[in-house]
Structure formats: C-alpha cells, structure tokens
Amino acid sequence: AQSVAQPEDQVNVAEGNPLTVKCTYSVSGNPYLFWYVQYPNRGLQFLLKYITGDNLVKGSYGFEAEFNKSQTSFHLKKPSALVSDSALYFCAVSRSGGNLIFGKGTKLSVKP
Amino acid sequence: DAGVIQSPRHEVTEMGQEVTLRCKPISGHDYLFWYRQTMMRGLELLIYFNNNVPIDDSGMPEDRFSAKMPNASFSTLKIQPSEPRDSAVYFCASSLWDGETQYFGPGTRLLVL
Numbered sequence: 001a002q003s004v005a006q007p008e009d010q011v012n013v014a015e016g017n018p019l020t021v022k023c024t025y026s027v028s029g030n031p032y033l034f035w036y037v038q039y040p041n042r043g044l045q046f047l048l049k050y051i052t053g054d055n056l057v058k059g060s061y062g063f064e065a066e067f068n069k070s071q072t073s074f075h076l077k078k079p080s081a082l083v084s085d086s087a088l089y090f091c092a093v094s095r096s097g098g099n100l101i102f103g104k105g106t107k108l109s110v111k112p
Numbered sequence: 113d114a115g116v117i118q119s120p121r122h123e124v125t126e127m128g129q130e131v132t133l134r135c136k137p138i139s140g141h142d143y144l145f146w147y148r149q150t151m152m153r154g155l156e157l158l159i160y161f162n163n164n165v166p167i168d169d170s171g172m173p174e175d176r177f178s179a180k181m182p183n184a185s186f187s188t189l190k191i192q193p194s195e196p197r198d199s200a201v202y203f204c205a206s207s208l209w210d211g212e213t214q215y216f217g218p219g220t221r222l223l224v225l
Binding site (some may be wrong): 001007032034036041042043044045046048090094095098099100104 | 160205
C-alpha cells in the first residue's frame with residue numbers, strides 16, 4: 001500500500017533563511033513524487049514532481065526537492081525563504097497506475 | 113486553458129437541502145477527482161472517474177453523496193440531504209492519466225447550517 005508522511009505539522013523560518021519541509025513515503029515499485037502548495041482560500045497548486053532521472057528536481061517559485069531512494073524521502077527545500085512562501089504544503093506519492101496519496105500537510109510560516 | 117473550473121465558489125444552505133457542486137476539468141484530461149478538505153480530516157479523496165466512468169467511490173462518506181460525469185467536460189457532486197457535518201471545502205481535480213500531476217480547481221466552500 002502507498003503512504004506518505006509529513007512529520008511536521010508546522011515549520012517556522014525567518015525570512016532569508018533556508019527552509020526544508022520533510023516528506024517520507026512508502027510505495028511498491030518506482031514512486032512518482034509531488035509537492036503542492038495551498039495558499040489561504042485557494043486550491044492546491046502544483047510545485048514540482050519527480051518521476052525519473054536527476055534526483056534533484058527544480059520547481060516553481062525557487063523551490064526544489066531531492067529524491068532519496070535509500071531514505072525514501074522527498075524533502076522540499078528553498079535556499080532563501082520569503083514571507084510570501086507562507087502556506088500549507090502537501091507531499092503526494094503515486095506509482096504508474098495508481099492515484100496520488102496526499103500527506104496531511106505542513107504549515108510553513110515565514111517571519112520577517 | 114482556463115484550468116479546472118468549479119461552481120459555485122461558496123454555498124450556504126440549510127440542513128436537509130440538496131446541494132450540487134459542479135466541475136469542468138481541463139480539456140483532454142481523462143481523469144477527474146473529487147476531494148473534500150476539512151481541518152479535522154485533511155484532504156480526502158471521495159471519488160474519481162476515468163473517461164467519464166466512476167472507478168473508485170470508496171471514499172464517498174455515505175449514500176447521501178452521489179457523483180456523475182455525463183460527459184468529458186462536466187461533473188457534479190450532489191449531497192442530498194445535506195447535514196452540518198458536510199461543511200467543508202470540496203475540490204475537483206483532473207489529470208491526463210492516473211498517477212500523473214493533478215490540477216486542482218479553486219474549490220467550493222460549503223456551509224450547511
């Protein structure tokens with residue numbers, strides 16, 4: 001069975017500092033991994049995905065994520081956080097022929 | 113493309129009334145998903161369609177909920193009768209194929225009084 005875990009309910013970062021939002025997954029076979037962002041009163045927006053290839057994936061708004069097969073992780077990162085990055089972030093996993101399974105979300109708060 | 117379109121954006125109704133939520137997926141997407149989001153339960157998959165056919169409705173909470181997709185460009189989620197515990201944000205999403213990126217609509221915020 002597929003599952004995804006986001007171990008932190010909330011991450012607090014000062015503006016300008018690097019940020020990391022953690023995600024670990026469990027799936028049989030090769031995983032497809034996604035990050036979405038949700039701003040208040042908005043739908044989920046696709047940020048980036050990993051299906052195959054380079055383990056470091058670059059996405060929208062300066063975000064990137066690193067696929068680590070041995071640790072079954074797909075952490076979201078950004079070198080320098082902005083206040084406008086404050087939002088709810090969802091990790092999701094799937095495999096070919098399967099649906100996306102979403103984590104419970106991590107609230108990112110970036111303070112000036 | 114305009115993206116996934118949902119209507120209405122907000123709905124306030126009284127307990128016992130019928131509620132119909134609407135969704136227009138991205139043109140060419142073969143998969144359509146309905147989700148519900150609440151503070152308590154997070155994001156839940158209710159049902160999904162492939163080429164207008166319901167594939168998995170195991171997430172539909174009870175018989176009061178029904179969903180249809182009469183054609184490739186339109187789907188509805190109906191709640192009859194509605195109850196206060198149905199209050200949530202309902203999202204529609206579509207994708208080219210299963211396992212691929214899903215694109216979400218803006219959601220319908222439902223409040224049942």
